[in-house]
Amino acid sequence: MIMAAMLLSCCSSDSEAMAEVVSPQANTEGEIGKTLVVYYSYTGNCREIVTTLRSQIQADVLEIQPAEKGLRYEANNYALGTQLLNAIKANPNDASSYPAIDPVTTSLADYQNIIIVTPLWWSQMAAIMQTYLFQSASQMAGKHVGLIVSSHSSGISGVVSDAKRLLPDVTWMGDALWINASNHSKRASLIENWLGTLNFAKAQTTMNKMSITIGGQTQSVTLEDNAATKALVEKLQQAPVTVTLDSSGDFEIWGALGFSLPTSNQQITAQPGDVILYSGSNICIFYGTNAWSYTRLGKIDGLTGSELRSFLKAGETGISVTLSLPSDATKIVNGKWLNGKWDSPLKDEDIYSLSGQKVSNPSKGLYIKNGKKVIL
Numbered sequence: 001m002i003m004a005a006m007l008l009s010c011c012s013s014d015s016e017a018m019a020e021v022v023s024p025q026a027n028t029e030g031e032i033g034k035t036l037v038v039y040y041s042y043t044g045n046c047r048e049i050v051t052t053l054r055s056q057i058q059a060d061v062l063e064i065q066p067a068e069k070g071l072r073y074e075a076n077n078y079a080l081g082t083q084l085l086n087a088i089k090a091n092p093n094d095a096s097s098y099p100a101i102d103p104v105t106t107s108l109a110d111y112q113n114i115i116i117v118t119p120l121w122w123s124q125m126a127a128i129m130q131t132y133l134f135q136s137a138s139q140m141a142g143k144h145v146g147l148i149v150s151s152h153s154s155g156i157s158g159v160v161s162d163a164k165r166l167l168p169d170v171t172w173m174g175d176a177l178w179i180n181a182s183n184h185s186k187r188a189s190l191i192e193n194w195l196g197t198l199n200f201a202k203a204q205t206t207m208n209k210m211s212i213t214i215g216g217q218t219q220s221v222t223l224e225d226n227a228a229t230k231a232l233v234e235k236l237q238q239a240p241v242t243v244t245l246d247s248s249g250d251f252e253i254w255g256a257l258g259f260s261l262p263t264s265n266q267q268i269t270a271q272p273g274d275v276i277l278y279s280g281s282n283i284c285i286f287y288g289t290n291a292w293s294y295t296r297l298g299k300i301d302g303l304t305g306s307e308l309r310s311f312l313k314a315g316e317t318g319i320s321v322t323l324s325l326p327s328d329a330t331k332i333v334n335g336k337w338l339n340g341k342w343d344s345p346l347k348d349e350d351i352y353s354l355s356g357q358k359v360s361n362p363s364k365g366l367y368i369k370n371g372k373k374v375i376l
């Protein structure tokens with residue numbers, strides 16, 4: 001049957017352009033809105049895809065189940081699966097053409113973005129998923145929707161057509177992602193690249209995170225919960241803050257913030273990665289250790305000692321350091337420095353700001369092009 005399917009679908013393309021690339025919708029805080037992953041899986045491949053997807057984005061998950069259990073869609077040369085699809089094809093606007101599914105209680109009103117993960121059956125969308133989309137088309141209107149299709153080997157253009165027919169009023173995010181038997185084991189990187197083209201920030205933001213950008217590289221900081229960080233977040237909600245810091249004592253870069261924050265000083269030994277408030281109005285970022293009376297602001301996430309030294313430009317003076325909230329820094333990040341290389345799913349020749357946002361009409365200034373900083 002798979003051979004027959006391959007012959008049937010020999011002319012279908014691997015992914016059909018649905019629209020220009022559209023990003024996930026933002027919520028009122030400017031962060032990526034709530035995302036729901038809806039899937040159906042008969043033999044488990046789509047379930048595995050969803051597990052991988054969930055390890056990369058924050059999303060709730062809804063599994064669609066057929067009302068009639070234990071059916072074997074593949075039996076008798078896929079007779080039942082074919083019969084269900086033919087019934088839909090004959091009368092696509094009639095609700096009774098679609099196989100019954102279990103009632104769904106998840107309200108789509110809570111979500112701005114939806115990712116559909118569905119198997120391909122005979123080059124069409126699996127009938128069970130078609131039922132759900134047929135029933136929920138009006139609740140999905142206006143949402144940003146992405147599509148991932150799993151097949152053995154057939155191209156997915158028929159499934160893309162089904163999706164467009166069933167959901168005429170949604171905004172499609174990018175091209176559908178096709179995962180098949182030969183690349184299913186590489187789904188983590190396929191999904192990561194696909195999400196990258198859609199501008200899905202991997203780690204969605206919370207208020208206990210701040211970003212520090214130095215020389216075009218942005219690192220996240222996990223903030224302490226204290227009066228100083230609350231005041232700092234409030235300040236950063238208005239605009240990012242750029243300060244000029246100097247290396248000192250071979251353990252820190254530090255300098256004036258330009259404003260004061262409430263202190264709760266304690267005698268502590270600052271550790272590499274610590275971000276510290278000193279004397280109420282100075283910021284110190286550590287690549288070594290020092291014991292003093294400080295107010296801790298937070299800690300840079302996940303850098304080794306040598307990565308910290310290089311990120312903080314240890315030993316230099318006049319270092320420009322920008323503090324921002326992750327929603328500023330990550331909502332439109334299209335690229336980042338990774339292990340000393342510019343890493344982006346977009347094209348090399350695209351132009352990026354130093355903090356990784358793609359820029360369409362750059363004015364004069366310093367940008368990133370072909371993985372290098374350039375002056376335009």
Ligand SMILES: Cc1cc2nc3c(=O)[nH]c(=O)nc-3n(C[C@H](O)[C@H](O)[C@H](O)COP(=O)(O)O)c2cc1C
Nearest residue numbers: 005041042043044045046081119122151152153154
């Ligand atoms: C009824 C039925 C029809 C199928 N038709 C095709 C087909 O035409 N071409 C193909 O490449 N795979 C076909 N497949 C295989 C599935 O698309 C593929 O195994 C997919 O990964 C299944 O996802 P799941 O494990 O989440 O159910 C079919 C499977 C079933 C059950």
